[in-house]
Amino acid sequence: MIRILFFILAVLLLGAGFAWLADRPGDLVVTLSGMQYKVSLMVAASAIVAIVAAVMLFWWIVKSLVTSPYALRRHFRARKRDRGYQSLSTGLIAASAGDGETARRMVKQADKLLNVDQEPLIKLLDAQAAMLEGRAEDARAKFESMLDDPETKLLGLRGLYLEAQRLGARDASRHYAEEAALLAPGVEWAASAALGQKTTHGDWDGALLLLEKQTATKQIDKTKAKRERAVLLTAKAIETFETDPASARPIAIEANKLAPDLIPAAIVAAKALFSQGDLRKGSKILEYTWKKQPHPEVADTYVHARLGDSVIDRLKRARHLASLYPHHPESNLAIARAALTAGELKEAREAAEAVLRTAPRESAYLLLADIEEAQTGDQGRIRQWLSRAVRAPRDAAWTADGYVSERWAPASPVTGRLDAFEWKVPVEQLGPVIDSGDDFDRAMATEPAQPLGEMKALNPAKPTVSEREKPAFKDDLDDEDVADAEIVHLDQGKPPQDQLAQMAAKTANPERPASVLPAFPETLKPEQKDEELVLPVPDDPGVRPDDAAQRSSKKFRLF
Template identity: 75%
Template structure:
């Protein structure tokens, strides 16, 4: 645009000048070699301009002819370079897409068209192609060769760090990350990786020093720096608390001030305060954290704040804590655990069942199994709760990058990322919600019966009534003997026999549907008699000795 404007201005000035000369007539007299030449002023000006333009054109032609070999070489060199960069670009795209064969072909073309020593991207593409082809040793050697060049040293450290992470060589990855952080402190991946590696290996002071350097260079914002400092201080306090609770106290309190919602920091701060007898301040810390995020660790620490408390006192503290966040699953679980320890089994059962109605989970079913064993001792019900616990969704746990841990850690063991653990249900373990039901009897499975003798009509063993299952074990009627636990031949009953048995026992049952649900499926009678009698195995019964059978024939038998 500026060139067009400049050209327009020059043409405008020339036009104005010629117009000015045309308005002022005059002659130009030139004497040369005894000859006198007389021309008008306009002709003289036009001649001068034409001579200057001719000289400039002649000079351009001569210069173009002289410099044409160099211009041709430069043209072909630029064309070759453009083709090389095009091959390099195609190779990088192929490597990013996982096409190792195309990447290797483009490397060969780029090496022919470009200077390998002056173009570091060829080395990078060569290393990536080696990784795609599975030649990890060659890729590692190429990354190590990049360390000799200051221009590609950081790139080589990055490649070696990723390769060490892939192979699980934590010490090597830590070394490369620290070296890259020293070489370029402003590179985020190097500083973050070095910080995570120091935290994973327990170098708390080194991690805090590196974090301060990042904060000074403004690599991370203030809020993130505060959070990461709180994580490191909390981890250091947890490690120090077991051996030196006094020195762990200031670290834990500072971590709790920097991140009040960090559960491990609140727990270790409260424990250090409880150890020194400061019950009020430690309880306030836990209560504040509980209001923001209920956690079973917070509840356990709060309930067991004083060593000499009785189970009733701990139950009172659990009720107070649950009142700060009512109707939450963790609140009900805290009450259920404390009530079970205090012997308040009814309250413990109600709290555990409230969890099943809102968010069924594995721990609630296990807790109900303990309550059932303590309250009724019915092993059948206990096994029922345990079987439902196996299929129930898992409880929340500390999860980071797909890794589930029983304890909190400051950094992820997979990637080394700081503050990666989150309290949540593991994603791969989420399952369908199991309907707890209002009545336990509806979920209670009843085993089918079998006939006593080959010639006796088969009678189903009916389950107890709904109101009887809550306070006493299930027993057979008084007039029914124990079935002989041995394999005996018998003639299978027909469908008419089963129907008659159903009509006969309908007076002592709750409903025909209930009987139909427990009535065993009877095999059809064969049309022709076989040479061998039908042998019906008794499910879940290995049999008894003959002498033991006669002595035990008059005793009652429990279903569970």
Template identity: 65%
Template sequence: MIRILLFLAVVFALGLGFAWLADRPGEMVVTFSGYQYQVSLMVAAVAVVAVVAAVMIVWWLLKALWNSPYTISRYFRVRRRDRGYQALSTGMIAAGAGDGALARKKTKEAAKLIRSDQEPLIHLLEAQASLLEGDHEGAREKFETMLDDPEMRLLGLRGLYLEAERLGDRNAARHYAGRAAAMAPQLAWAAESTLEDLTGRGDWDGALKLVEAQKSTRQIERDAANRRRAVLLTAKAQSLIDSDPNAAKTAALEANRLRPDFAPAAVVAAKLLFRQNEVRKGAKILEAAW
């Protein structure tokens, strides 16, 4: 747009200049080697403009010839890349449709046209093709390769998690889910699996931290986060009743504050208060819960 406006401005300026010269006739005399050349100002102006235009055209042609090898090579590179992405797209569609043969064919075609370090989705297509062919070991190798690429790491962890689940290896599945949850707590599959693992091991602080991360990334709403925190704090309080009554009391009261109508939290909080002779406060909590 700017170039068009600039071109129109130049044409307009030339038109004004020629009109100005036409209204003011005159002659220009040039003496060269004893000869005099006499032309009108209009002819001289046209000659100057023509010479400038000719020089610009010659310069453009020379520049185009000089850059032609690069331009041609860039054209073929772009064409090759476009063919590679077309093969990649077709392969992804084939993998989604369950056509393992076509997915594998397009995987090889895309790999020839695009380097995998330039387009990591080739690894995903290779893994999908391997899964469709029943080559789970090959798929796992591709998923492990994705772990080296920050952009593909979560996808690789997801693939390894699903493979571990398929094999019934719960420890490996929890390991991959935990790594994914640490990187991206908004991933429901990773967060839920990790939360189940943490609660199963009694790591209440770790579970509470994960729920807080889920809340901060808006994976779960505030009310849902408060419900989960109340349950986890109640479980934490129950596990600390004998070993650390003060910490248990703090956790139980926090759980009761988050969910006053949550009976288990109220019972545990009241029990701990009764033990410390805070009968009135404990009774008040029980009355509010019921």
């Protein structure tokens, strides 16, 4: 555009000059070798302009002839470069799409058309093609060769880091991430990876220092940096509290101030305060956290705040904490646990049953099994609660990237991501439902009959509820675990076959919940051999067999 303007301006100036000469007539006389030449000014000016134009044209022709070999070479070189970049672009697109064959073909074309030393993307495309073809060793060799060039060193470190992550080589990935972070502190992936690696290995001071550098260079948002600092301080306080509670106190309090909604920070801060006798301040921290989100660890820490308290005092503290968030399942569970420890079994049962009415969960059924053992000792009822616990919805747990942990951790053990653990119900695939009625019928039809005196339980030795582990899930049950009801072998004559048919019919009753296994007595006394075998009460947590009259008059009672 500028050249066009200059050309128009030159034409206008020439036109204005010729117009000026036309308005002023005159002659130009030139004497040469005794000869006198006379021309007008207009002819003289036109001749001068023509001569200048001819000289410029001649110079351009001579220059073009002289520089034509170089221009031809430059033209062909540019054409070759364009074809090479086209091949490189096609290869990168093919590698991103997962087309390893096309990527390898484009690598060969780009290698012929372009200079590998001058175009680092060829090395990247070659490494990606090797990864797509499954040649991991060649890919790592390509990335390692990039480390020699300062321009591609960071790219090579990232490729080696990702490859180490894929193979599960945590030490190698940590080394590459730290080296990349030192080379380019402003690169987010390197800094984040190094931070996660330091967190995984418990280097809290190094992680905090690296987080401060990220915050200073504005690589991370201030709100996120504040949260991650609280997470790191919480992890450091938890580790320090085991050996030096006094030193852990300021660290934990700072973490709690940075993130008041972080449950582990509140718990470790309260424990540090309780260890130094500051009951009031520690209780306030837990009460604030409880109002935000009731949590069983908060309740346990709050109830056991003072070592010298009696079980009645702990029950009172549980009641007070539950009053801050009434009608919540965790509030009822806190009261139920404290009441069971204090011997208030009626209150414990009522609180646990309240949980079943609002949000049934595994821990509530297990707690009712403990209450049943302490209150009645009825093994049939205990097994009923345990069988319901197997099929009940799971309790919330600390979960990060599909990994479920019993304790909170500052980073995910799967990806190393900081502040990844969340308190939620784990997602799992449920196994097949066990139909107790069909299993009983099958057992009665296939098992050979034995004398009544030789009755044998499939699970002869069962620990008490307090000694039981958490019930296995349905996927872990085998054929012997299906016989949780301890099915016994009966003699063909004692009791008669018609009574066995009645027992099987009652067991397979469609009105009975199919998710519960029938409970049978483990052993019978000798004097009971000839007596009629009494079936257990159907699986209903509302049934309380206080005496035989209640069981015979009313077998079901809802909450």
